[in-house]
Amino acid sequence: MSGANEHVQRLEVTVDGVPLSYLHAGSGPPVLLVHGAFWSRVWKPVLADLARAGYEAYALDFPGFGKSGGQLSRAGATVPALATCAQRFLDAAGVTGPLTVGGHDIGGAVAQHLAAFEPLVQRLVLMNSVLYDSWPVPAVERFRDQTVADAITVDELLEARAQSLARAVSRPLSDDEREEWLAPWHAEDRVRSWTVMAGAADARYTLELVDRLRDRALPTLLLWGDEDEFQPVGFAERYAEATHARPAQGG
Numbered sequence: 465m466s467g468a469n470e471h472v473q474r475l476e477v478t479v480d481g482v483p484l485s486y487l488h489a490g491s492g493p494p495v496l497l498v499h500g501a502f503w504s505r506v507w508k509p510v511l512a513d514l515a516r517a518g519y520e521a522y523a524l525d526f527p528g529f530g531k532s533g534g535q536l537s538r539a540g541a542t543v544p545a546l547a548t549c550a551q552r553f554l555d556a557a558g559v560t561g562p563l564t565v566g567g568h569d570i571g572g573a574v575a576q577h578l579a580a581f582e583p584l585v586q587r588l589v590l591m592n593s594v595l596y597d598s599w600p601v602p603a604v605e606r607f608r609d610q611t612v613a614d615a616i617t618v619d620e621l622l623e624a625r626a627q628s629l630a631r632a633v634s635r636p637l638s639d640d641e642r643e644e645w646l647a648p649w650h651a652e653d654r655v656r657s658w659t660v661m662a663g664a665a666d667a668r669y670t671l672e673l674v675d676r677l678r679d680r681a682l683p684t685l686l687l688w689g690d691e692d693e694f695q696p697v698g699f700a701e702r703y704a705e706a707t708h709a710r711p712a713q714g715g
Contacts, residue, residue, distance in 0.1 A: 472511045474531065477556040484553055485531035487523040490515025494559045496578075497523040498550060500569025500594075501604075501658065502625075503530030505645055519564075524553050528657025530648050536657040543570075543669035547577040554584070562586040567593055569695075570661065573670050579684075580676040588677075588684040588709075592692050595699040596674070600665035607662035616659060622649045677707050684709035 472489045487504050489511040497507040507523035514521040526546060527534030539545060554563070564587040567575025572593020579588040600608075607613045629637070629645050637645070648654045677684075686709050688697045703709060 471515075472508060477553065479549065479552045479556050482527050482534035483532060484527065484549075484556075485525045485533075486553070486557070487511055488521065490518070490520045492518040492520050493562060493564065495519045495521045495564045495566060496550065496554065496559070497521060498565065498567040498571035498574045498578075499523070499525070499529065500567070500571040501628075501661065502569075502645075503648055505530065506568060522554075522557060522559065524550060526657075526661075528653055529661075535653040536660045538660050538664060541657075541660040541664035542666070543573045543577050543664075546574045547581070550574060550578060551582060560584075564589065566591065570594055570599070570665060573599075576670060576673045576677060579682055580673045580680065586682060588682050589687065590684070590700070590703075590709075591687045592689055592695045593700075594665075594667075594695060595670055595703050597667040597671060598695055598699045599667055599670070600662070601694050604662045604665050607659050608665075610663070613659040613663050616655065618650065618652055618655050621655045621658060622646060625649045674703070674706055681708065686710065 472487055474485060475488050476483050476485050478484070485504070487508060495514055497504075497510075499506055504523040504525045507521075511521045511523060525532035526536065526549060527540065528536040540549070561584075563582075563584045565575045565578050565582075565585050566589035567573070568591045572590045572595070575588060575590060575593070579585045607616075625646055626642070629642070649658075684707060686700045686704055688695075688700045690697055
């Protein structure tokens with residue numbers, strides 16, 4: 465595999481009049497990576513590895529997140545609506561053939577929905593994903609209250625994202641790295657998009673998918689942090705037993 469083929473690029477397509485930004489690397493069987501409460505930057509460390517392994521990887525920013533345009537509405541932030549957005553992105557990006565979809569956090573619910581209903585999806589990877597009724601956690605559930613969602617400021621969400629980032633990484637970040645991760649949250653439309661995604665969080669979207677995913681019996685890999693305080697590994701073990709998924713715990 466050439467170095468050029470491993471190169472991670474940021475590209476853009478337009479879907480329903482909204483420019484959607486995505487990271488891309490490699491060539492071969494396609495892999496779609498779906499973010500949750502952060503943005504496509506979470507996938508950057510693995511894109512070159514996927515390219516070296518012979519895959520073509522796409523890491524999408526949903527509308528109003530990361531470097532994409534637009535702003536999510538409440539209706540557009542539900543799991544089915546985000547899955548539809550991802551399907552339209554795949555069409556716009558010209559992705560064909562058997563697809564592996566991977567999801568993290570709320571993006572894992574979107575990945576499950578795609579795996580349940582999109583015939584193109586033939587393999588599923590869930591990483592510390594929401595499952596069953598593991599979500600929304602209280603810090604997210606409070607944004608169902610529109611008054612709470614409307615009241616949060618750019619500075620408040622920026623600080624909350626900074627604290628979440630500090631808990632999530634295993635090493636100190638340089639100032640430049642920290643700013644790269646947090647850059648989107650300086651914008652008002654990013655804040656409003658985040659609050660509507662949080663407000664739309666609903667466990668029924670994952671609960672209603674379990675039977676269908678079991679029936680589809682897709683090859684599935686579960687990757688979990690043993691000490692995840694928000695999505696405990698017990699939910700992954702329960703899901704693996706119900707759907708015969710392959711568990712693989714991480715550190």
